[in-house]
Amino acid sequence: MSESEGGAADAVSTSTYSSPAKSLGDPGITPLSPSHIVKDSDAEDAVEQLFLVVVAIDFGTTSSGYAYSFTKEPECIHVMRRWEGGDPGVSNQKTPTTILLTPERKFHSFGYAARDFYHDLDPNESKHWLYFEKFKMKLHTTGELSDQAGSDFENTEVRWVITVPAIWKQPAKQFMRQAAYKAGMATPENPEQLIIALEPEAASIYCRKLRLHQMIDLSSRAPVNGYSPSDTIGTGFTQAKEHVRRNRQSRTFLVENVIGEIWSELEEGDRYIVVDSGGGTVDMTVHQIRLPEGHLKELYKATGGPYGSLGVDYEFEKLLCKIFGEDFIEQFKIKRPAAWVDLMIAFESRKRAAAPDRTNPLNITLPFSFIDYYKKFRGHSVEHALRKSNVDFVKWSSQGMLRMSPDAMNALFKPTIDQIVQHLSDVFEKPEVTNVKFLFLVGGFAESPLLQQAVQGAFGSRCRVIIPQDVGLTILKGAVLFGLDPAVIKVRRSPLTYGVGVLNRFVEGKHPPEKLLVKDGTRWCTDVFDKFISADQSVALGETVTRSYTPAKPSQLVIVINIYSSEQDNVSFITESGVKKCGTLRLDLTGTDASVPNRREIKTLMQFGDTEIKAMAIDVATSKSVKVGIDFLNY
Numbered sequence: 127m128s129e130s131e132g133g134a135a136d137a138v139s140t141s142t143y144s145s146p147a148k149s150l151g152d153p154g155i156t157p158l159s160p161s162h163i164v165k166d167s168d169a170e171d172a173v174e175q176l177f178l179v180v181v182a183i184d185f186g187t188t189s190s191g192y193a194y195s196f197t198k199e200p201e202c203i204h205v206m207r208r209w210e211g212g213d214p215g216v217s218n219q220k221t222p223t224t225i226l227l228t229p230e231r232k233f234h235s236f237g238y239a240a241r242d243f244y245h246d247l248d249p250n251e252s253k254h255w256l257y258f259e260k261f262k263m264k265l266h267t268t269g270e271l272s273d274q275a276g277s278d279f280e281n282t283e284v285r286w287v288i289t290v291p292a293i294w295k296q297p298a299k300q301f302m303r304q305a306a307y308k309a310g311m312a313t314p315e316n317p318e319q320l321i322i323a324l325e326p327e328a329a330s331i332y333c334r335k336l337r338l339h340q341m342i343d344l345s346s347r348a349p350v351n352g353y354s355p356s357d358t359i360g361t362g363f364t365q366a367k368e369h370v371r372r373n374r375q376s377r378t379f380l381v382e383n384v385i386g387e388i389w390s391e392l393e394e395g396d397r398y399i400v401v402d403s404g405g406g407t408v409d410m411t412v413h414q415i416r417l418p419e420g421h422l423k424e425l426y427k428a429t430g431g432p433y434g435s436l437g438v439d440y441e442f443e444k445l446l447c448k449i450f451g452e453d454f455i456e457q458f459k460i461k462r463p464a465a466w467v468d469l470m471i472a473f474e475s476r477k478r479a480a481a482p483d484r485t486n487p488l489n490i491t492l493p494f495s496f497i498d499y500y501k502k503f504r505g506h507s508v509e510h511a512l513r514k515s516n517v518d519f520v521k522w523s524s525q526g527m528l529r530m531s532p533d534a535m536n537a538l539f540k541p542t543i544d545q546i547v548q549h550l551s552d553v554f555e556k557p558e559v560t561n562v563k564f565l566f567l568v569g570g571f572a573e574s575p576l577l578q579q580a581v582q583g584a585f586g587s588r589c590r591v592i593i594p595q596d597v598g599l600t601i602l603k604g605a606v607l608f609g610l611d612p613a614v615i616k617v618r619r620s621p622l623t624y625g626v627g628v629l630n631r632f633v634e635g636k637h638p639p640e641k642l643l644v645k646d647g648t649r650w651c652t653d654v655f656d657k658f659i660s661a662d663q664s665v666a667l668g669e670t671v672t673r674s675y676t677p678a679k680p681s682q683l684v685i686v687i688n689i690y691s692s693e694q695d696n697v698s699f700i701t702e703s704g705v706k707k708c709g710t711l712r713l714d715l716t717g718t719d720a721s722v723p724n725r726r727e728i729k730t731l732m733q734f735g736d737t738e739i740k741a742m743a744i745d746v747a748t749s750k751s752v753k754v755g756i757d758f759l760n761y
């Protein structure tokens with residue numbers, strides 16, 4: 127039976143319906159119990175698998191890195207070894223998220239090694255290589271852990287943590303998990319060895335450990351860590367970063383065992399917001415502190431959008447198109463790809479120098495191949511193009527550089543920063559986000575003095591704006607802490623409404639006539655959305671949504687149930703606008719005792735309080751576990 131005829135999924139090729147008192151579910155299954163949520167105390171009290179070390183990998187759009195901590199020394203977080211290569215004035219404790227494949231489509235190198243090798247290729251040869259940048263992908267393991275531990279150990283003794291944006295939906299999280307399985311980090315048979323960390327949550331976990339000397343308070347009128355508020359934005363922040371960089375030689379960061387000093391100002395129920403501003407996205411989460419343990423409760427579902435620092439790069443590319451022509455820029459990227467990479471590296475360096483109080487121009491070196499190719503393409507010089515363009519704030523330097531006025535550079539930031547401020551303003555209007563005490567600005571883009579000034583100017587009167595000094599590594603270190611204590615976030619908000627499609631008894635006057643289905647003399651309402659959980663609903667860690675199903679035939683060994691989602695809370699039917707089929711729940715009864723009553727009951731428990739949706743099932747007649755799989759990728 128198709129969905130439009132009244133079923134939520136074609137669970138089996140032939141379907142028969144039994145007649146429960148209240149409702150009937152997907153073809154091949156019958157719901158036996160009403161919807162309810164219970165607290166799974168066993169899940170909360172379960173003994174954690176013992177791991178020797180926790181390794182966190184932060185996959186950023188522009189750069190990636192890893193950190194780890196041994197469980198016997200959880201207060202010590204070791205940050206990755208410095209990568210070979212790097213750019214002047216830029217910390218290389220992360221490496222660019224770039225990968226280089228040979229002409230035979232084989233892996234060649236990653237990070238700085240990939241970028242530098244590609245740069246040195248002959249222009250004609252480079253056309254045959256595949257160079258990918260600014261994307262999120264997996265890293266290979268290294269031997270560094272054994273060096274620190276002093277002895278070798280098994281991969282099963284490692285708990286892996288992978289970070290993802292909070293706004294990512296279940297399919298993207300499942301993709302990352304399967305990629306990690308292929309990389310050998312964990313196995314489907316031991317899924318608890320790998321956990322997914324949401325980036326702003328990781329930042330929040332780390333920020334709650336901060337001490338006064340580890341942060342910069344943009345809202346304070348008094349000096350913090352030796353820097354006045356006016357110094358903080360611009361020169362002072364650069365000095366603070368240098369202070370941290372000089373202390374990085376050991377690559378080990380001490381995390382206090384007690385709640386950080388900043389928490390001494392917090393009382394039970396106080397609220398704060400974390401804004402994770404990275405290369406590709408900006409994520410926001412609102413947490414409430416629970417004392418004395420310092421556990422966290424999510425007050426408003428994670429939100430955000432594609433407002434990362436890449437938006438500044440796009441504005442720069444638009445500026446180049448305006449000066450030199452879109453047709454030329456597109457051809458240059460195709461014909462001279464390595465030179466285009468060089469140009470964007472040069473821009474990245476100057477982008478980091480942009481500041482509200484800057485008065486001198488910023489010089490961006492043009493690769494020789496850019497100048498040469500433009501003359502061949504247009505028949506006149508780059509200098510001629512600048513003179514003829516209407517862009518007065520970009521000049522030509524005889525040293526082969528574009529000279530941008532500070533206002534011109536700042537203008538490239540404005541569209542992206544305006545989007546961030548607007549989104550934050552919308553979040554602050556939500557009733558759950560009233561009386562926020564702190565705003566933590568984290569992520570690589572948070573290093574920008576322009577973004578700092580904009581956030582402080584817009585929200586400094588509502589709350590204290592705090593920036594961790596080592597802002598680019600906040601998520602990475604927080605992910606390690608999350609791996610050491612995954613139960614620190616006690617309550618989360620569901621980003622979507624989830625449910626399945628079922629058949630209910632048809633009620634005249636309540637159900638639409640077009641949903642009526644008569645089967646064996648019984649009147650059914652088709653396409654009913656049986657809700658598991660509502661969008662923005664609070665769910666505590668360890669709580670489960672329970673359903674009981676029975677196969678339509680005693681001999682049936684596989685039950686497949688389609689899962690639907692919606693951004694709306696009030697959903698009645700799976701055919702409504704905005705309702706999407708997002709996954710399947712597969713119950714495999716193979717290997718269980720088939721000599722059970724015809725009304726065989728399979729009790730299914732689904733968890734929505736973690737960073738991923740999880741499920742388990744029990745054959746009630748035998749009390750044995752049933753294999754359960756949730757697939758969000760193929761929809």
